[in-house]
Amino acid sequence: MPKSAIERAAEVTPPAVARRIKGLSDRAIAWIFVTPTIVILLAINIFPLIWTIWLSFTNFRVNRPNNAVEFIGLRNYERILTDPDTWMTMQATAHFLFWTIFFQVLIGFALAYLINKKFKGNDMWTTIIVLPMMLSPAVVGNFWTFLYQPQIGFFNYVVSFFTGVDPTSFSMIGDVSLAPWSIVIVDTWMWTPFVMLICLAGLRSIPDNIYEAAECDRASKWRQFWTITIPMVLPFLMLAILFRGIENFKMFDLVVQLTGGGPGSTTELTSINLKREAFEKWRTGFASAYAVILFVTVFGLASIYVKALNRVKAR
C-alpha cells in the first residue's frame, strides 16, 4: 500500500522533534497552527484599530512628533459632527452610494435577465460586459476624464448626438451640478457587470422545472417574474448591494483620478476628505476620530443589513 502524506511526513520528522510533538495534545497542536495568523491579525488589524481609537481622543499630529500629546476627550468628535463640511461630504457620499447602487442593481439585473435567456453567443456577451470590472480604477478614472472632455470627449459627443445639445456647452467634471453625476456614471459603468454576475448566478440557480410547474399552474409570465424570479434572486441581489455599498462607502481611487474631489468639494467623498485631514493637514487625532465615526457607521449599517439579508434567506 502506498504511504500517505502524513506517514511520509512522520518518517522525515527528526526523532527529537517527534518525541516532543508526541507529548502535545490536539488542542496544543491546533494553537501552534493558528498562532501566527492571530499574531499577524493583532499586529496589522486589531492594534491599529485600538491605537486609532486612542488617538481620536487626543490632539496628536504626526508631523509634529515632538509636541506633547494632550488628551482632549470628545473634542474631536464634537468638532467633526458640528462641522458643516463633514455633512457636505456625507451628503456627497450618500448621493454617490444611493444612485450607484440604484443604477447598478437596475441595469445589472436587467442585463442578467437578458443574458440568462438562451441565445447564441451569450457567453461572448458576458465576457464583453464584464470587461470594465477588470480594469484598474486609476486607469478608468484617467480615461474617463478624456471621455468627459467637452471639446474632444466621446461622452459629450454622444450626448450631443442624441439630444442636439452643443457638446462644448457642458463639462461633466467641471460643473458643480454635473460632477456628482459624473462619478455615478463612471462607477456604474465599471461595476454594473459585477452586480450582473451575481444576479446571473441567482437566476441560474432557479431550476427550469419550477417555471414549468408555474406554467402548468397557469401563472402568467408577469406573475412568474414577481412570485418566483424576484423572491428567489433577492438574496443574491441583496448580497450584491452589500458588496457595492461597502466598496463605495470607501470609494477613493476612481474619484480622486477623475475629479480629485472637485469642483470645490462637490465630489469630495468621506474617504477623500479623511485622507486630506490625515495626510495633507496632518490632523492625526481629528482624522482618527473621523475614521472611528466612519467605521462605526459602516459597521452599524452593514450589521443591520446582514440581519435583513438573513431574514430574506430564511424566508
Place this chain on the structure above:
Amino acid sequence: MADVELRNITKSFDKDIGLEKVSLKINDGEFVVLLGPTGAGKTTTLRLIAGLEKPDSGEIWIDGRNVVNDSPAQRDVAMVFQQYSLYPHLTVRENLEFPLKSPILKTPVDVMKRKVNDVAEVLRISHKLDNKATELSGGEMQRVSMGRALVRNPRIYLMDEPLSSLDAKLRSELRIELKRIQAELGATILYVTHDQIEAMTMATQIGVLNNGRLEQFGPPREIYENPSSQYVATRLGSPRINTLPVSIFGGAPAGSALIGLRPEHIHIGSGQDCQVTRIEHLGDQIRLHLRLAGHNIITLTDTHTSIKVGDVIAIQPNNPIFFDANGSRVV
C-alpha cells in the same frame, strides 16, 4: 374533466427519437397508465400534453379542440413532476394555494382555504402546512406536489412517477388513496410509471411504450393475458414471463419461434424433466428456479411444496403464448 386524444404524435430531440407516431385516446374519467422503461417516451408524452414541449408533427386534442399551439395555461392541465418542482421560497400552504391564485380561476379566499385543508388532509400533510417547502422530507415534498395538482379541477391530471420516491408502505397507501380520489372526482388521469404493480392496480387502461412507440394499449387484464409482443409480455408479471425456443416442447403454431411461459402456463407433474436449481421463499409464494435443456425458467409453486434443490421435476406448457422470431405475437 375531458377527453384527451393524441393523433400521430412524433417528437425528436436533436437526433434522438422521443416519440414516433403515437396515437392514444384517453376518455373522460379514465385512469390511463403509461408503462415503460427509462427513455421510452413516457415523460415526453406528458410534457407534450401539458404543452411544455411542442410535437414535430401530429395533433393533440383536449375536449374536442386541437391544442397543439396553446400554452400550458390555456390547456388547463395539472401536472405532478417527478422532481417535485415545489416553490422553495413558499410554505406548503402557499404552494398549494399557488394554482388557485391564478387570475383565470379567481378563487374566493374561503374556498381556497377549504380546498387546501381538504387536500392536505387526504395527503396527510395538514401538520406541515406552515412549513417551508424545503423543510420537508422527499415523501412529503412529493405529496405536496400531488396536492398542488389535486386542489385544482383541471381537464386532465398528468402525473410523472409521483410515487417513485416514497417508501413502500406509503406508496401502497397512496396508491389506494389516489385510486379512491380518482373514482370520487371522476378525474381523468394520465399516469406514468415503470412500476407494474402501480400500473395493474390503478389503471383502467395501460399503454406500453417501447423506444417512443406505443406497443399496446388496453385494459390491464388484456395487456397481461393477451400481450401483442414479447416486449409487452415481459413488462407485466412477476416473476417475468419465461421465453424459450419452441423446439423444446413442440406443438407450436406455424411461424412461431419462441414460447412464452408465465407461471400459470406451467403445469408441474408431467412432460419434460428439469432440475430444480434454487428455491426462493417469499412468504406468500415460493419461486422455483429450474434448468431445462440449458435454459433457466422461473415459476411459482404452492407454499407447502416438498420440492427440494436438486430434485428433478417434469413440466409442460398449459395454454402458452407464442411469438415469432421478431418478438411479435403468433396466434
